[in-house]
Amino acid sequence: MSNLHKVNKLFKAKFLNLFMINILFAVVYLAFLVLARMKIHSNMLKLGTLSPALQQLGALLEQSPEALPQLQQTLDQIGALNNQTLILFWAIPIMTIVLWSVFQGFSWSLLTNKLNNLKLYFTRFFIVSFIALGLLFMVGYYTISSITSVFEIKLMPFLGYLVFSFLIFYYLFVFYGFTIRNDTLKNTLKRAFNISVRKAKFLVPLFIPMFILLMTTIFIFFNIYTNKIIGTFSLMNVLPWTVALLILVSALIWYKLFLVVYLERH
Secondary structure, three states: OOHHHHHHHHHHHHHHHHHHHHHHHHHHHHHHHHHHHHHHHHHHHHHHHHHHHHHHHHHHHHHOHHHHHHHHHHHHHHHHHHHHHHHHHHHHHHHHHHHHHHHHHHHHHHHOOOOOOHHHHHHHHHHHHHHHHHHHHHHHHHHHHHHOOOOOOOHHHHHHHHHHHHHHHHHHHHHHHHOOOOOOHHHHHHHHHHHHHHOHHHHHHHHHHHHHHHHHHHHHHHHHHHHHHOOOOOHHHHHHHHHHHHHHHHHHHHHHHHHHHHHHOO
16 A cells, blocks of 8 residues: 555544544634733733832832831732743743643554553653654744844844754654654654654655644644734634634644654664
8 A cells, every 4th residue: 555545544434523623722722811911911900000109109208107018019919920920921832832732642643553552652752742842942932032133133142943843843754653652751852853864855845834834733723813902803804714724723633643643664
């Protein structure tokens, strides 16, 4: 049986379950982002109302020391709101990695027919995903800091980050495909690295359209999220993007299946 024939056969058999896992991930992640944004926005509004009160209490304290307890209470409220907001900012990348690992773990488990031994699978999947995506977020943060300027937008750091993202996802997807083998984490990491380098001539051209699909899917997802934030979330605005998102998710599923079928033979 040829690779394409096997991929198409698996696509028909597994598509619905894989599609639902990806859509559920998008819905849960979108709900989390909306709730996190609402809480951050609420905290910022509260801080905005407390700032004038703090200035008034500071001026009042110069005239009457009795205002000190009220000033301290206001400072405590501001400190608590700042801490909550900071925690939420940290929670966004952490929850992104956790949700990605959980849902993509289920997806790749189904792709590779390894729904048994979930503990071992998710342990490997989560550890490697957390380190790789955590590194991606940290580099992304410093990249955004370097390219955001009032006077100019530096192109080279952005392109460098794009190449770095490609390499991270390229290795991750090869590693995910290799978790089909009952081997140690160290050996799986080593074998995935060797294959990703030795078979780069074949795998990189295969992964380029997959990476473009992935980046386009992320872009469309955040476009829908932005429409929700700025209040332009309507059927006419979101429907074309949603249809495009569904098509891209379907294409990604097919490419993942093709990658799994290829790795099974190596």
